[in-house]
Amino acid sequence: MVDVVSGSPTVLITGGAGYIGSHAAHAFIDKGWSVVIVDDLSTGSRSRVPEAAAFIEMDCADPQLSAIIRDRAIDAAVHFAARIKVDESVADPLGYYKANVCTARAFFENAHLAGLGAIVFSSTAAVYGDAGGAAVSEESATRPESPYGRSKLAAEWILADLCAVSPMRHVILRYFNVAGADPEGRSGPAAGSQHLLKIAAEAAVGIRPAMQIHGTDYPTADGTCVRDYVHVTDLAEAHVSAVTHLLGGGGSLVANVGYGHGASVRAVIAEALRLADRPFAVTEGPRRAGDPVSVVANPARAMDVLGWRPRHDNLQAMLQSGMAWERQRMAGEVSSA
DSSP: OOOGGGGOOEEEEETTTSHHHHHHHHHHHHTTOEEEEEEOOSSSOGGGSOTTSEEEEOOTTOTTHHHHHHHTTOOEEEEOOOOOOHHHHHHOHHHHHIIIIIHHHHHHHHHHHTTOOEEEEEEEGGGTOOOTTSEEOTTSOOOOOSHHHHHHHHHHHHHHHHHHTSSOEEEEEEEOEEEOOOTTSSOOOOTTOOOHHHHHHHHHHTSOSEEEEEOSOSSSTTSSOEEOEEEHHHHHHHHHHHHHHHHTTOOOEEEEESOSOOEEHHHHHHHHHHHOSSOOEEEEEOOOTTOOSEEEEOOHHHHHTSOOOOSOOOHHHHHHHHHHHHHHHHTTSSOOO
């Protein structure tokens, strides 16, 4: 793999004031890259933007972005900006298609008009739908079960079609369930995030008095959904690997980012109770619309082709980093946004 860092490359990150985008920004900066963040702050927080990053408050669909990409000599872009809640997408499909398809298409056009040659796209395992318990590879059928998953798959198609007729190359990273916070305490999930491990961390430190299991009649060992949880720091590193791959001359590809094994909702809650500062109640409720039974990654391509090497494959570590972030929030040391 080419050592592109020695050439001081510059990466543009859309949505870099958000949960995953801010962690990716730190990962690039930690390795000596120059980072430019574009975020309209509709869901992100200015407090998450690293001090070393240049920040532009702008919608990434704004046509002026093409000139910014040229003027700042951007080498590659990572497109995070999107809406990401499955249940919300079921209630507001038009909003999700606007944010995740129309805005992505406009951003890709801005990048194309600026002559940008490398884009990493933040996608999701939700494009696979219900995998039926088997680990999914990138060749597995895509059968998204929610407007969120369908909107991200549609954006993938737009990017792949554009790259097929232009010099641009891409890496599409399909994330599995993201969890945890920066081990150095520089960023973490937003206060209103609905990620399971975020909710579990809040309950474990006393922010929430209880948490609910959504569905206990799934055809799994304990009746609850199974997910492949990946630490946000490892996910951030996957973006560095993907951009390095592209700038080193690598071709376009799709890659899963997960650990290759899953944990059930009950298993996550049991570990949170074991680590908790104080006990919390657990209630049971009905299934949520759009939730598949089991989704677990086959991450071989990310490891073999991109050279990605996860270092935080541990449910306890994910919960502990999340709990540390929530304690910082309770102490007023980080923004409540």
